[in-house]
Amino acid sequence: MRVETKRMLRRLLRNPSAVLGFSLLIFFTLVAIFAPLICPPQSYDPYMIPIVTWDKTPQPPSEGHPFGIIDGRDIFYGVIWGTRTAFKVGLTVTLTSTLVGLVIGSIAGYFGGWFDEVLMRITDVFLSIPYILAAIVMTAFLGMGLDKVMISLIIFGWMGTARLIRANILQAREEQYVLAAKALGVSDFLVITKHILPNTIFPVLIQATMRIGSLVITAAALSFLGLGAPVGYADWGALLNFARNWLLGASGEALKYWYAIAYPGTAMVLFVLAWNLVGDALRDAFDPRLRG
Amino acid sequence: MLTYVVRRLLLLPLILFGLSLIVFGMIQSLGPDRLLAAYVNPGVLDKLTPVQLEKIKQKYGLNDPMMIRYIKWLKNTLQGDLGWSLVGKQPVKDAILNRLPWTVELALYSIVPVVFVGVWLGVIAAVNRDKFLDHFVRIFAVVGWSFPDFVFGLIVLMVFYSILGWFPPGNLSLWADQVIKSPEFRRFTSIVTIDALLNGRFDVFVDALRHLVAPILTLSWLWWAYLLRITRSSMLEVLTKEYIRTARAKGLAERVVINKHARRNAMIPVVTVGGGMVIQLFAGTVIVEMVFNRTGMGSFTATAATQLDYASIMASTLFYSLILVIGNLVIDILYAVVDPRVRLG
Amino acid sequence: MEKSPVLSVKNLKTYFYTEDGIVKAVDGVDFDVYQGETLGIVGESGCGKSVTALSILRILDEKGRIVEGQVLLDAVDLTKIDEQEMRKIRGKDIAIIFQEPMVALNPVFTVGEQIVEAIMLHQKVDEKAARVMAIDLLRKVGIPEPEKRIDQYPHELSGGMRQRAMIAMALSCKPKVLIADEPTTALDVTIQAQIMELMKELQREYGMAIMLITHDLGLIAENADRVVVMYAGKVVEYADVKTLFNDPKHPYTWGLLHAIPRLDIEQTRLYNIPGVVPDPLHFPAGCKFHPRCEFKEERCTREEPELINVGENHTVRCFFWQKVDEAKMRKVGEFM
Numbered sequence: 001m002r003v004e005t006k007r008m009l010r011r012l013l014r015n016p017s018a019v020l021g022f023s024l025l026i027f028f029t030l031v032a033i034f035a036p037l038i039c040p041p042q043s044y045d046p047y048m049i050p051i052v053t054w055d056k057t058p059q060p061p062s063e064g065h066p067f068g069i070i071d072g073r074d075i076f077y078g079v080i081w082g083t084r085t086a087f088k089v090g091l092t093v094t095l096t097s098t099l100v101g102l103v104i105g106s107i108a109g110y111f112g113g114w115f116d117e118v119l120m121r122i123t124d125v126f127l128s129i130p131y132i133l134a135a136i137v138m139t140a141f142l143g144m145g146l147d148k149v150m151i152s153l154i155i156f157g158w159m160g161t162a163r164l165i166r167a168n169i170l171q172a173r174e175e176q177y178v179l180a181a182k183a184l185g186v187s188d189f190l191v192i193t194k195h196i197l198p199n200t201i202f203p204v205l206i207q208a209t210m211r212i213g214s215l216v217i218t219a220a221a222l223s224f225l226g227l228g229a230p231v232g233y234a235d236w237g238a239l240l241n242f243a244r245n246w247l248l249g250a251s252g253e254a255l256k257y258w259y260a261i262a263y264p265g266t267a268m269v270l271f272v273l274a275w276n277l278v279g280d281a282l283r284d285a286f287d288p289r290l291r292g
Numbered sequence: 293m294l295t296y297v298v299r300r301l302l303l304l305p306l307i308l309f310g311l312s313l314i315v316f317g318m319i320q321s322l323g324p325d326r327l328l329a330a331y332v333n334p335g336v337l338d339k340l341t342p343v344q345l346e347k348i349k350q351k352y353g354l355n356d357p358m359m360i361r362y363i364k365w366l367k368n369t370l371q372g373d374l375g376w377s378l379v380g381k382q383p384v385k386d387a388i389l390n391r392l393p394w395t396v397e398l399a400l401y402s403i404v405p406v407v408f409v410g411v412w413l414g415v416i417a418a419v420n421r422d423k424f425l426d427h428f429v430r431i432f433a434v435v436g437w438s439f440p441d442f443v444f445g446l447i448v449l450m451v452f453y454s455i456l457g458w459f460p461p462g463n464l465s466l467w468a469d470q471v472i473k474s475p476e477f478r479r480f481t482s483i484v485t486i487d488a489l490l491n492g493r494f495d496v497f498v499d500a501l502r503h504l505v506a507p508i509l510t511l512s513w514l515w516w517a518y519l520l521r522i523t524r525s526s527m528l529e530v531l532t533k534e535y536i537r538t539a540r541a542k543g544l545a546e547r548v549v550i551n552k553h554a555r556r557n558a559m560i561p562v563v564t565v566g567g568g569m570v571i572q573l574f575a576g577t578v579i580v581e582m583v584f585n586r587t588g589m590g591s592f593t594a595t596a597a598t599q600l601d602y603a604s605i606m607a608s609t610l611f612y613s614l615i616l617v618i619g620n621l622v623i624d625i626l627y628a629v630v631d632p633r634v635r636l637g
Numbered sequence: 638m639e640k641s642p643v644l645s646v647k648n649l650k651t652y653f654y655t656e657d658g659i660v661k662a663v664d665g666v667d668f669d670v671y672q673g674e675t676l677g678i679v680g681e682s683g684c685g686k687s688v689t690a691l692s693i694l695r696i697l698d699e700k701g702r703i704v705e706g707q708v709l710l711d712a713v714d715l716t717k718i719d720e721q722e723m724r725k726i727r728g729k730d731i732a733i734i735f736q737e738p739m740v741a742l743n744p745v746f747t748v749g750e751q752i753v754e755a756i757m758l759h760q761k762v763d764e765k766a767a768r769v770m771a772i773d774l775l776r777k778v779g780i781p782e783p784e785k786r787i788d789q790y791p792h793e794l795s796g797g798m799r800q801r802a803m804i805a806m807a808l809s810c811k812p813k814v815l816i817a818d819e820p821t822t823a824l825d826v827t828i829q830a831q832i833m834e835l836m837k838e839l840q841r842e843y844g845m846a847i848m849l850i851t852h853d854l855g856l857i858a859e860n861a862d863r864v865v866v867m868y869a870g871k872v873v874e875y876a877d878v879k880t881l882f883n884d885p886k887h888p889y890t891w892g893l894l895h896a897i898p899r900l901d902i903e904q905t906r907l908y909n910i911p912g913v914v915p916d917p918l919h920f921p922a923g924c925k926f927h928p929r930c931e932f933k934e935e936r937c938t939r940e941e942p943e944l945i946n947v948g949e950n951h952t953v954r955c956f957f958w959q960k961v962d963e964a965k966m967r968k969v970g971e972f973m
Binding site: 017129130131132133136137139213217220221224225226227237240243244247258261265268269272273276277280 | 431434435437438439440441442443446447449450571572574575576578579582583593594597598605608609612616
């Protein structure tokens with residue numbers, strides 16, 4: 001295993017896009033961690049972007065407000081703390097939905113038969129519903145708020161993992177070491193957790209990494225539409241919502257509001273790009289054959 | 293082949309039935325009082341006496357047990373009574389009928405660039421594997437995939453509208469809007485671009501197109517990148533197959549080997565993915581219509597969600613469910629068409 | 638009979654340039670194929686026999702390249718002509734059939750479409766005429782109801798029928814040379830016999846030469862006229878079939894023959910050539926076979942033997958082939 005890991009690391013580091021992805025990720029992590037230092041919070045809820053002026057018109061970047069002001073709020077603050085939001089949403093949802101997927105997929109794959117059939121049909125139905133629509137409808141019913149958004153995303157985000165782990169388990173189930181363990185009388189639960197999962201976990205990890213990107217986009221899209229984070233919350237999508245309103249009304253002059261889109265937009269694109277590159281790189285390193 | 297299609301078609305009502313149950317269940321979770329707003333124009337609601345309110349509750353069966361309510365709801369829905377839309381300020385049915393053609397137009401037109409560009413580039417990338425072209429196309433695709441559609445849309449809006457003024461947001465310019473609302477304008481399909489041509493109004497056609505370019509660009513942006521990836525990996529896999537070797541051994545020109553033998557096989561997974569993608573295109577209209585301030589099912593749904601217009605949300609959900617089910621059916625049929633091995637199954 | 642060969646391979650070297658190094662899959666191979674005759678090429682997996690076939694037709698993977706040598710088809714060197722010329726020869730003068738017909742035939746086209754394509758590519762006939770020819774071909778290779786079968790997809794035919802269809806496709810333009818790369822390995826034993834019968838019949842009728850590539854010595858014994866034994870990319874023995882089986886001179890051939898289980902003598906253990914085929918990236922020094930050879934001496938670990946003549950049309954790549962002779966005498970003595 002050691003040799004394999006070393007070889008993988010080497011492959012990872014040789015790949016320029018992997019290096020880029022990881023660097024970006026590290027950069028964002030640092031920003032998220034040091035957010036309170038970079039932009040000291042000014043109210044009881046650090047995620048609410050402080051209002052710095054009562055003039056609702058967007059203001060271009062200036063001293064003290066390097067990214068500009070929109071809707072009276074400091075964009076820089078929003079982008080920095082928005083990093084935390086992005087991580088929070090991305091990691092929480094991915095972790096939870098992966099866990100849910102693991103459980104469902106494991107049961108379906110391991111026990112097979114009736115369980116498998118039913119669970120797979122349910123998975124198929126859930127899979128065929130477009131993510132964003134499901135999220136919109138769910139949010140309408142659960143109410144607004146970032147946590148409700150996260151719940152909807154989790155409810156509709158586990159299927160990929162479930163399918164993947166199920167396929168792996170179906171394969172692993174027939175492997176000698178599993179049969180041997182069963183013959184020794186090891187309980188099913190232990191067989192799954194100690195023998196099968198460790199060997200099938202890596203593809204799941206890779207898939208989860210690649211999901212974070214699109215997840216963050218969907219969450220941001222929901223904020224952009226006005227569902228999700230409340231007004232003034234430090235969320236890139238919400239910032240872009242402000243931008244849209246001003247852009248639509250400013251025909252011909254919109255260029256002067258470029259900063260309203262540029263900064264939150266760039267942050268988002270780079271964040272998603274980082275996760276996508278890292279996911280790609282992990283996949284390449286794990287099995288170059290899959291690279292295709 | 294025919295039996296396959298017929299069998300799939302017969303499943304359709306069953307699936308719709310199941311979906312309607314789910315949708316219904318979701319509505320009922322809201323409770324009878326909140327539901328009232330879904331059926332009656334709130335402006336009128338305030339003025340009703342409790343007796344009248346009771347009568348309405350009776351009509352929509354809001355006090356009855358679940359089964360009866362479901363049947364009543366089903367009856368109403370099938371008769372076209374979907375309730376009142378807050379957002380549209382009109383009955384939901386009318387609200388949808390007014391908006392549906394715009395979305396259909398947008399989604400269907402977007403299929404063209406997605407499919408052609410995605411597949412074409414995917415084949416190129418696969419055939420030129422690891423050479424410059426491949427890397428370039430792949431980077432393009434990765435970046436495309438990382439760009440949220442609404443960010444891209446905003447940039448397009450900014451560049452093409454605010455700076456260049458070529459492609460304005462919305463559906464039509466004011467003058468064109470008045471043309472299509474005038475009595476002389478005959479509605480054949482309700483889809484403006486087609487109707488404009490059929491009415492001989494080329495200027496309206498062009499105007500509608502002008503307003504479509506940016507949204508189509510944005511909507512297809514995400515998906516051609518995805519289709520490209522799928523086409524590329526599918527193509528690469530096919531190129532390693534034995535029958536490609538046989539084709540070359542027969543003496544066929546490389547071009548024929550790629551375009552005839554390889555591509556047909558590579559398209560099989562692409563078709564299935566492509567079908568799912570069309571459904572996603574419809575879903576994507578939600579964002580795109582909002583960004584470009586267009587009328588359509590997408591913006592309707594999004595606005596309804598923010599304003600908690602339950603009747604509209606419900607109806608939209610039904611609509612998208614229908615798209616989903618039909619979409620899946622089409623995928624299955626296409627799959628059988630493209631892969632002969634499936635037909636007998 | 639001193640006729641000139643239809644196909645002549647001289648010092649063919651095909652290397653693969655991979656990320657992990659250069660793989661010398663074929664490293665100096667010579668043989669001749671005569672009209673109406675069957676040349677058997679035998680060896681274990683990885684010895685380079687398939688790559689030789691692909692080199693002749695120049696349908697190697699991207700990473701493979703013919704670095705040296707000549708492939709003469711009636712005096713034309715196939716390694717030197719351009720791609721367009723080569724395409725005219727593929728499928729027409731030289732045809733090939735592969736091991737697994739299920740994967741060698743395109744699943745999305747009917748059998749008929751694929752045969753017609755081959756016909757129309759090399760002959761000036763229209764589609765209708767080609768279709769008639771295809772049906773005839775299917776009948777000739779022993780497929781019943783060819784008019785029905787021609788419109789079926791590969792997955793609708795049985796394994797044996799698929800291979801017959803492949804043969805039909807390969808023979809559609811009456812090639813001079815038919816290369817059969819493990820043609821029966823994926824088939825049931827009874828079908829195997831039928832297919833080989835078919836090939837022999839067609840050979841008699843068309844007078845074509847067959848290059849039979851296989852690891853199955855039984856097949857060679859029954860069908861080949863001359864045999865090439867390959868190991869680690871080189872020819873280690875080259876003789877006519879009777880001589881090879883009765884009078885082998887290379888330790889590897891000796892080992893292969895020994896490994897065939899026999900019913901007529903008492904065997905307490907099945908013989909097995911010790912060791913495994915070497916990793917092409919790390920060939921041993923000296924003679925490539927020496928690590929597994931029971932007759933090896935010190936010289937074998939340093940020097941690589943050349944091909945030497947040891948009889949009429951019989952060459953061997955070994956320093957100590959006489960030892961094989963001696964061992965044979967001893968063995969014969971045992972049975973007496």
